Structure formats: C-alpha cells, structure tokens
Amino acid sequence: MKILTHKLHFSFILLLMAICFVGCKHNGDRQKKEIASAEKNQEKGIPENLKWSERMMLSEMERFPEASKLDFRDKPKWSYTNGLVLKAAQEVFEKTGDERYYQYIYNYADTMIKKDGDIRTYKLSDQNLDMLNSGNSLLFLYPKTKEERFMDALILLRSQIDTQPRTKEGGMWHKERYTEQMWLDGLYMAHPFYAHYTKMYSEGEEAEEAYDDIIKQFDLIQQFAYDPETGLLYHGWDSSKKQKWANEQTGTSPNFWSRAMGWYGMALVDVLDYLPEDHEGRDKLIGYLNRFAEALVKYQDMESGLWYQVLDQGDRDGNYLEASGTAMFSYTFAKAAKKGYLPQKYMNVAEKAYDGILKNLITVEEDGLVNLNQVCAVAGLGGDPYRDASYEYYVNEEIRSNDPKGTGPFILASLQLDR
Numbered sequence: 001m002k003i004l005t006h007k008l009h010f011s012f013i014l015l016l017m018a019i020c021f022v023g024c025k026h027n028g029d030r031q032k033k034e035i036a037s038a039e040k041n042q043e044k045g046i047p048e049n050l051k052w053s054e055r056m057m058l059s060e061m062e063r064f065p066e067a068s069k070l071d072f073r074d075k076p077k078w079s080y081t082n083g084l085v086l087k088a089a090q091e092v093f094e095k096t097g098d099e100r101y102y103q104y105i106y107n108y109a110d111t112m113i114k115k116d117g118d119i120r121t122y123k124l125s126d127q128n129l130d131m132l133n134s135g136n137s138l139l140f141l142y143p144k145t146k147e148e149r150f151m152d153a154l155i156l157l158r159s160q161i162d163t164q165p166r167t168k169e170g171g172m173w174h175k176e177r178y179t180e181q182m183w184l185d186g187l188y189m190a191h192p193f194y195a196h197y198t199k200m201y202s203e204g205e206e207a208e209e210a211y212d213d214i215i216k217q218f219d220l221i222q223q224f225a226y227d228p229e230t231g232l233l234y235h236g237w238d239s240s241k242k243q244k245w246a247n248e249q250t251g252t253s254p255n256f257w258s259r260a261m262g263w264y265g266m267a268l269v270d271v272l273d274y275l276p277e278d279h280e281g282r283d284k285l286i287g288y289l290n291r292f293a294e295a296l297v298k299y300q301d302m303e304s305g306l307w308y309q310v311l312d313q314g315d316r317d318g319n320y321l322e323a324s325g326t327a328m329f330s331y332t333f334a335k336a337a338k339k340g341y342l343p344q345k346y347m348n349v350a351e352k353a354y355d356g357i358l359k360n361l362i363t364v365e366e367d368g369l370v371n372l373n374q375v376c377a378v379a380g381l382g383g384d385p386y387r388d389a390s391y392e393y394y395v396n397e398e399i400r401s402n403d404p405k406g407t408g409p410f411i412l413a414s415l416q417l418d419r
Helices: 001-044 051-061 080-096 099-112 135-144 148-163 182-200 204-225 259-271 281-297 323-339 345-360 391-398 403-418
Strands: 181-183 236-238 361-365 371-372
Touching: 051 080, 051 099, 051 371, 051 403, 080 099, 080 135, 080 403, 099 135, 135 204, 148 182, 181 182, 181 204, 181 323, 182 204, 182 259, 182 323, 182 371, 204 236, 204 281, 259 281, 259 323, 259 403, 281 323, 281 345, 323 403, 345 361, 345 403, 371 403
Parallel strands: none
Antiparallel strands: 181 236, 361 371
C-alpha cells in the first residue's frame, strides 16, 4: 500500500511538473511573442497614436537624419530651410521634453559652427537675408550650452544687418545680387531673428533703434508691395523699377504668390513675440496682420479649405492648391487668434485649412512615415535663368512632396492647433 501511495505521489509530482513545464513554456512563448511584437512595432516606425506635430517631426528626422542636409542636400548647408524645420523641432521639444528633438537641433549647430565661430557655407559678402533665419537655432542653444562659438556665430550673423545694402527708402535688399529689391520672403528670413537677438542682447538706444528699423521694413512693404484692390501683397518690389518683372510705375512684381504671403504672415506673428509691449509699432503690425487676414480669407477655397499657388487666380488652367502657403496661413491665423491679435473667427479659418491639408495633402506610409504632398519646391524673382514672376512661371515650378518649406510650417500649425 505504501508503495502504491508513493507511486501515486510520484506520478502526481510528475504531472505537476509537466503542467508547470507546459505553463512556463506557454508564458515564455508569450513573452517572446510580446518582445517580438514590440520589436516589430519599433520597426514599424512612427506610432500613429502621436500627434501630427510629432509624427511629421519624426518623419523629417527619418528622411533627413542630419539636419544639415535638410532640403534634399548631398552636403551640409547653412540655409533658411534648416532654420525653419529646427524652429519646429524646438517647439516640439519644448512641448514634449523629448531629448531627441533637442539633439537634432544641437547636431546641426555642432556640424555647421566651427571652433572659432565661423559658419560653414555662410558668406557675409553675399548679404543674403535668407541666411539669418537659422540664427534662431543658435539663440535657442547658446543660453543652454554657453558655447562661445555659438555666440561668436550669432555676432557674425547680427553684423550682417549693419552692412546689408538698402534702398534709398531704407529697405533691406533681399541679397547683394538682387539689387534694390525687397521680397516678402526677406521679412521672415531676417526680422524674427533680428527682433529676438535685440530682445536678448541689446539695450537702451541700440535696442530702440533696432525695433524701429524692424517696423520700418514692414512699413515699406505695406507702402510699396500692397495692392489696395485685393488687399494682397506682391511677391517683390524693385525700388529702381529696372527689373524685367517690375511694373514700370510701381516697381512691383505682377502676381500674388501663396508662399510669399505665407512668409509675410509668419514674420508678423513671430516678430510680435519679441517686440516690447509698449513699443508704438506694435499696434501697427497688428493692424497689418488684420488687413492681411481679411484679404486672405476671400481667396480661401471654400470646398477644401486650401489656398492656390497663385492666390487670386484659382480658376485658371494650371493653378493648384498648394501645401506650404496653406500651412503657413493656418499657423499664422491660429497663433494670431490665440495671442489675441486677430478675432477668434480666424481660429476656425486655421482649423478649416488644417483639416484641408489632412484630407487632401497628407499621406501615411505603412511604417508610419508622414508625407506632405503638393509643395512648390522653390520660386523667386530674376536670377539666372531669369524668373519673370509671370503666372506661367509660378504654376510651372517644380512640385514635390516633403519640401521643408511645407513640413516646417505644418508642424508649427499642428502645435498651435494642438493636433
């Protein structure tokens, strides 16, 4: 009997061990599956549960692991497109605290700024306003890092403003080689940086003169590039009236380009971040912003919420609903409405534009990579080959996906709308 009991007891133990083995194996298999699933999800790329601001920022970092090669470049470049996307990266970092975004900004500066503060690929002699925009990333980094090379680079960029050639009215030329010309683009490229630098590092009379100078640039654009019939602003103004694209009487270029107006709107709302509350020019800029908004809503496509490449000619053959200008307008309206510069109805305009982008211009790949489509790659005035600013010129420039001049403003608009 004892032997039988022992046998039964032994069999029971074996059975328990078998059950344990099967259970442990099952748990182990499940854990392996969970790990494999997690690894697979990591491989899948960009999670869809993030907000669009992070999804697009991570997509840009995936497309351009080196911020110095943003804009589809083969070699590192100091340029305005880098500064635009890095401004977006800064705001995503400030919202999320995710160090990946900070590191992306820092790596750009680390690559482009030499030990002596010289900036790779930058030439002061070009007197190119575009090059000032990336200075904003240094204004963000220097207080955190205290690296003197960053301060030296900032001083170099700020010195350009003092030597920038100007029209007889006092307007900054867009570049040394674009003589006597002001472009709407230049207001964004130079003046948020100029205002931000002034707020951080200038005092007294020097600061007052700088703020007055910034206001003057907007005054001149309103005086010479504004069209009273439409309320829109022409892309450029040649004070000498000698360019082939310039109107013989007014000096303005002949068309209203969406992104040029977008640069101008962003310039207004971003400069206001740094202009002192008691500066007399503040109300003037807010007035310009309201005039800008009132004009633009008249040309928004009611069905899609988007804007056309050539703003006031949506019914002409070849024109198309363009992503970068629309994203810039969405950002401008949302930020201005939140800040109280514009009536709250413009928040609805911003939302409609943003929803139009999501519905019509955003595609998502299987790995989660987000694409922004239908972006005008580039458009300018004059140069070689000559750009005549005609309707045909604007609608026939290259259209591409994920141009940073579209993705950057899309991220900024996403943040303003908390999307």
